[in-house]
Amino acid sequence: MKFSIIIPTLNEEKSIKSCLLALQPLRNDCEIIIADGDSDDNTQSLALPLADKVMISAKGRAKQMNNGASYATGEILIFLHADTCLPENALQLIQQKISSIRQWGHFDIQLSGNPFMLKVIAQMMNWRSRLTGIATGDQVIFVTRLVFQAVGQYPEISLMEDIALCKALKKIGRPVCLKNKVISSGRRWEHNGIYRTILLMWSLRLRYFFGADPRILAFLYANSIFTRYKLSALWKRIYLPKGD
Structure with missing residues (x-):
């Protein structure tokens, strides 16, 4: 397999099916791995028929993603949140841009929802990540499996694991910043x-x-x-x- 898509989940029964259905056309070119934190809802049973592997580990996004990555066979790992959708031709876009010099990257982001400020927030996130070389997990970080292993995987910390990983990856090289947008849920922003x-x-x-x-x-x-x-x-x- 060229790609492995790793999705960390914890009680995502409301979104996991639609997330995985959207990925089905990609399965000829990638494997889909659910990295579950031992959900106590129907996440695992809903994911089983739509994923290649459902791996269970201790709760914690970094721990879950590292566990999922340990079972990945793809040359390129894509870490996708369950409430985020990839753009069309995402795999081809990554393959075209990733190289021996630039071995990791992320997408620009669009937040779903009606408030105009969500568009402003997304644009600020895109500018910030391009300026600093630091992305968030919502922007779908992708990295070659060899480089991911070389930097020691995700630091298993309680929060900011995506920032810590990006800092480690920046020591190897600047990221590929794809202008094509992933669409991530704006529910957190609206709810809080x-x-x-x-x-x-x-x-x-x-x-x-x-x-x-x-x-x-x-x-x-x-x-x-x-x-x-x-x-x-x-x-x-x-x-x-x-x-x-």
Whole structure:
């Protein structure tokens, strides 16, 4: 197989079938691997007839994707979220651009949903990733299997694993930035509030940049802790040097 598409899942019964149905025309050229975090809904049973492999591991996106990658046979690994759709001819686009010099990359992104700000957010994400060479998992990171193994796979941290992987890959070379857009769900932004989510994500990224513990960041993200009072209460805990 030339490609392996690896999809991390956890209780994705509402979206996994439509995600996998959209990938069926690609199965002559790729294998589809579900990297499940031991879902307690119908994700696994819905995925079984539509995927080549359904692998189960401990919960945690990095752990799941590494587990899925360990069973991949493709030369190029594509890490796809269950609520994200690939553009037409995605495999051909990757094959045309990836080379011995540029061995990893990502797509531009479009967020589904009605609010105009979702278009602005997507454009900012595209500009940021092109400027910094750092992509998010929503932008569908792809990488040769050999290079993925060479950098030690995804760091198994609680959050920001995609940023950590990109930083490691940048030491090997700049990414391929495909202008063709993946379409990712804007439900997170709409559900939590667009401006609230923007500020939360920038806050988490800033803290990660300054060395915050990813476990603390995952706690903040999962609980959407955002008030000045709660953030200030955690400030010292986040920034205390290791060993204090």
